[in-house]
Amino acid sequence: MAGGQVTMGEAQASVGKSAGDYRFALTALTVLFFMWGFLTCLNDILIPHLKAVFDLNYTQAMLIQFCFFGAYFTVSLPAGALVKRIGFQRGIVGGLAVAAVGCLLFYPAAGYQAYPLFLAALFVLASGITLLQVSANPYVAALGDPNTASSRLTMTQAFNSLGTTVAPFFGGVLILAAAAKGMEAMDPQAQAQSVQVPYLMLAAVLAVLAVVFSRLKLPELNAVAGDDHNEGESVSLWSQSHLVLGAIGIFVYVGAEVSIGSLLVNFLGLDSVAGMEESRAAHFIAFYWGGAMVGRFIGAVVMRSVSPGAVLGFNGLAAIFLVFTAIAGSGALAMWAILLVGLFNSIMFPTIFSLALQGLGKQAGQASGLLCLAIVGGALVPLLQGAVADNLGLQISFLVPVACYAYIVFYGLKGCRARTT
Template identity: 65%
Template sequence: MIIKTTLGDNVINEQQPQNYQFALTALTSLFFMWGFITCLNDILIPHLKAVFELSYTQAMLIQFCFFSAYFLISLPAGTLVKRVGYQKGIVIGLTIAAFGCLCFYPAAALHSYPVFLLALFILASGITVLQVSANPYVSRLGDAKTASARLTLTQAFNALGTTVAPLFGALLILNHAANSISSNENAQAVQMPYVVLAAMLLGLAGIFAYLKLPKLIDNQREVDIDESLSSPWHHRHLVLGAIGIFVYVGAEVSIGSFLVSFLGEPTIAGLAEADAAKYITYYWGGAMVGRFIGAGVMQKIAAGKVLCFNAVVAIGLLIIAVTTSGKLAMWAILLVGVCNSIMFPTIFSLAITGLGKDTGQGSGILCLAIVGGAIVPLFQGMIADNVGVQMAFLLPILCYGFIAHYGISGSRVKVSP
């Protein structure tokens, strides 16, 4: 069966070349903001754990609610963006995210953990709409041959946001909480920081509503899609790649979520929360630096081999973190961030290799697999409650073990009948 579909307002008219430098400059602010907001969860976890006297499992509901939004909202967000266009999608995403930030104020006033979780889900929903809008918009702002370079550049600003956020959170949230007397005052430490974030997001929404960004249009044209072609699920390397994305995001988020607690252990560094939070910068900063190093290395060495190497090194570092103590264990866990740097884009690109007309659906499957950031930390929280924070890092070791297998073997292109 052949279906005719129309590609409309969201495609560049290549016959009318434009200068997209201003638009790209404006869009980099979005990538910075959602990296910044996502990484603040690593500060919220130990803070709300102390405020509400939560178990590790209960505290990991923060990541569960946040990353569940990617799974639940991605497809509706795609439909929304298809109807309203990229620019309006960006404005809507920023507005929803701002509303989620504002919800932190009543959550703290009511001293209610469930309301905090609801606020996080709303915030993450806005970030999801933002990503669904901004990522393809950036990739289509110019020559298709340089799309990867543009995305790499903007993703660097995303990594900058994750690097700066822990310092912001330590200064304005954990330091304030440390000087508070009651648990109510502790909870209220998040109010003003998130109100400021809401104001910034609303400001960006207003700017993007009035900016004259390039309209990505071309002549209406039809594309034939043959429904008799193989399903994307028949591509073994795609299915394994989706599992790879699931365990990678899960491992990365789990490690970041437990860093403050891990560095606070008396046998590791015995740091106060505000001091430990500052070291999260090294974890996410390592990922930013490693991204540039990995990009150069993969020009000469096959991506699958580099992926396997990084995963094996991450396993070695985690084994050191689990079996030793003091500064050796501390720096071992922080250096895992460098290993993480190239994993997501590498797994993603290997997984969609050779998909042809199934590429779009394959990309959607991989994006849904980001829900690993909701599931894996929850299981690590359960392990931490039963055997301790340090031993709980055995779970990410299993995750990186699968990634190593995918890099060396699972990423080979094979199509199931």
């Protein structure tokens, strides 16, 4: 078919062809998960950095996440249509190329010391990552037994978390430490330009990956291997309650995770918590994202024998308890409570994603675009928490992610059950 599209029957037949081909493809895809985790987590470094450089309040600083995750809302549906037309592999190459351009735009943004240009660069970068997400997530779900799709997505997402664990060290050393020297020298230009070299390096890496993926021989598979009860009929996606509720779950999960990560450096800088300077606090972000990495490896094993919905509900309750502890506590208790939330965030995104796609057959590709659209929660929820922080205080603002985790508990225990309304 045009654009390399295959039928559901062909996709299912190809699943059994060559386990070796799928192991190679999954290995290659883990590099992508690592890179977009790395790039996304660098925002947690950019927020305190640009907040200081441009003297922003919390709401203004959260425009970084608003522009970055707003790209998911703007680009997801066009990206889904593009991937349907050109195939997963070309979608991956295109996503890498666009992300590389976004990284290059940091150079003029820093040169002109213009906050709006930084926001524009982040939007372009995120547009490329959105195309990667729309291409890679359903592709991973397709490469193997549909009954273990949650486990497989969780395992590849663990490498996403490896990227988010490494990024704070990279950003802390190359961005915040360099900016601190500029601050000591009272040189605003040096502070702003501390991002130029790191993002040029990232642009080069993304460009190389785009070339590599354009030459790889990956399985041609453009439909998710799963239930095919919809093969002969077209059912409205909006009638699938588990998908619609799952999209809301993606919205609140990404919003909660991004909100917490975005404000960790500032939270650890509070005198009532740890009183850390920014470059040192950046290193502790690695515990938050590192916990997510460890939790995903654990979750990939646990969910082979325990219902994914039950694991999701348990993790949501644990996250609520830890965030409440961070709000009510102080010192080391508050610090480690908020950092441990990452451990329980671990399985949430891939689990919600795969539960929402269950039973959708050939419509799973289109549904993936809808779920990626919901990642706009990462744009809106942090903005809300920033406004609460400006008006009520930073610590109390963490009630916003508590509300998000409460919904995730509901989805895991009840909302994920597949049914047509």
